[in-house]
Amino acid sequence: MRPMANGGNVEEPRVKEAKHQSRWRAHVVPLCFVAPAAILLGVWLVYPVLFTVVRSFFDRSGEHWVGVENYVALFTSDFLVTAIRNNAIWVAVVPAVVTAFGLILAVLTERISWTAAFRLVVFMPMAISLFTAGVIWRLVYEKEPDRGALNAVIAAGQETLRPVGELAEAAPSTDAVREHPPGGLALAKSLKPGDVALLGLTQIPTSDVRKSAVDAVRPDALASGISGVVWRDFRPGGGTPGTVEREELGLPAIAVELRDERGEIVSETTTAADGTFAFEEVAPGDYVTSIAAQNFARPFEGISWLGASLVTPAIMIAYTWVWTGFALVVIAAGLAVLPRELLEAARLDGASENQVLRHITVPLLAPVLTAVFVTMLINVLKVFDVVLAIAPGSVQDDANVIALAMWRTAFGGKSDFGLGSAIAVLLFALVLPSLFLNMRRFRREV
């Protein structure tokens, strides 16, 4: 619009010019402020979202329209069904656990003098990347108990309860000795009083044989008892299996059991330095002589945390370790602004700490707890880094989650952009409801 001189309403053209210019500026100036960000958001967020939705209806090459075929595959291919099922487990467990831990720790830390230090320690994993957190926990979960801290702790506990047997690696030297159902190794042939039991073993490392051991001796038969020997049936340079020979060591302090025909233990003893033992005064009958099971107790071999069956819980523990600090700090901030008088009044009225927590603290904190829970819900739906960092390649199919399935489908060798887009859209659809929760809050603040 050009400025026009108007006889009746005298206005300097220059003023009008300025007014027009300022109106023009009123539009252009804000545009200059907003445009750079708008371009970035348009190209990096808006356009890709629209493109991905469209792309999800095409095949992997992008040339052929396949309708909802990719979406059908989401719920039919094993690979994706596992991912969706695992993610459902994540959603069911992790947000609730993280929120609960946060609440419990927030309430408990209010009662100690080193509150700030404690919260700092638990919050610390929030600062490091989820990927690195994954590497940290991969070390914790190492299978061998002398390398993985978690299995080392379990091994220490187990070995106190059940020490490793001296014969952990031993095996029978002949067919005359074999495993038997109650555990341990037994003579295959049953014995009568007066017989001699020869329990030969091999595959015992020299280091496992006690220093007190001396050469084995074949014991004399007893008139009304059963005698025998447990020995290392191995002679350097060869020998005859099943025969006690020179230079073969007896195995001392080995628990030996004598069982009757019904399998009941009638007598127990331990071997002497030369490996011999004797059950005196045995009633007539048939008996089984066996080396007790505890001698063969194997060392703890380590739980395979990163095996197919435990990998998802293992990753969830690592993830909880990272996010509990977030829940703790947010809930503690909510707790700090609660009306103290109300809590104190309830305590004065005789409410227990438990009742105060359940009937006052939690209801008052409900908005904060919901916010933490919803935030965690969305985080858990998008879980990715920590799974890829912890799960070894061989169990990634078992540990799969939606975000990981999307990445592996599109970029992990399969290069299927059609199906990859459909998985991304599924993920988007799952987190979209949070938009409406957020909007309520943002509108209040606008």
Add this chain to the structure above:
Amino acid sequence: MTASGIRANVRSGSTRSPVAATALRWATKAPLNAFLAAVALLWLIPTLGLFMTSLLSPVEISQGGWWRVFSRPALITVENYRDILANEAIISALTTTLLVSVGGTTATLLLAAFTAYAFAWLEFPGRDWLFLFVVALLVVPVQMTLIPLFSLYNDVGLFDTVLGLILFHTAFGLPFSIFLLRNFFLGIPKDLFEAGRIDGGSAFQLFWRIALPLGRPALASLAIFEFLWNWNDFLIALTFGRDTQVVTVAIFSQLRQYGSNIELIAPASFLSLALPLVVFFAFQRSFASGLLAGSID
């Protein structure tokens, strides 16, 4: 008198002497303190394990657990760190990570501050709707954008470049930053801008001389956040880089041959988490308050 004051009186009235009262309080609190100390240890040990492992020689790592350093401190060596600082791939990865983090943070803050100022103090049609739309973009998962941007990056030559990573981080940092800064700018008294305008200041001058300096606290905590997010990224760098590797991706490519090269993975991982930890401990106050501001995102 407050309720807690009353309670304190009731308590002290029921005990005989201050010493007994202290002892009683200590005794009742001991189990709680012990429990929380155990929890704190649980939170420290995994990271400690990584650090101790990084201080063992490759031979020692293969022979047993890191906890042996407590009984045999002589096992500690900085050999792995010496090796890793001579490892070109890791050094270049650390440099790339730093470039991407600093570049992304600077660009996000600058663009977000401009936009947030416009949303807060400039008048233009559709302003509030546009703002809501920008905030709504917060819910877009990164996965929704990977495929189109992968193709786009390849077409325009941004694939496998530091600039490509910076632009991606900038765009994804914008919605949250704009939201936070706009709300902060709104809190600046209107009079200050009025006075500036009467003095003949342009919109840009008002932004530069009033909004930015006063927005320093918000900008600072945002800078920490953006820096940590960018530094800790894995997915974006993994997707849009091949030879341009950030440190998490470099570690990941080592992780694929896990077991043989833990002497490289452990120190590299520790280096990659050392900077965030330093930033975190140095700025923990802004960190926590920023987190609360953005607790629903």
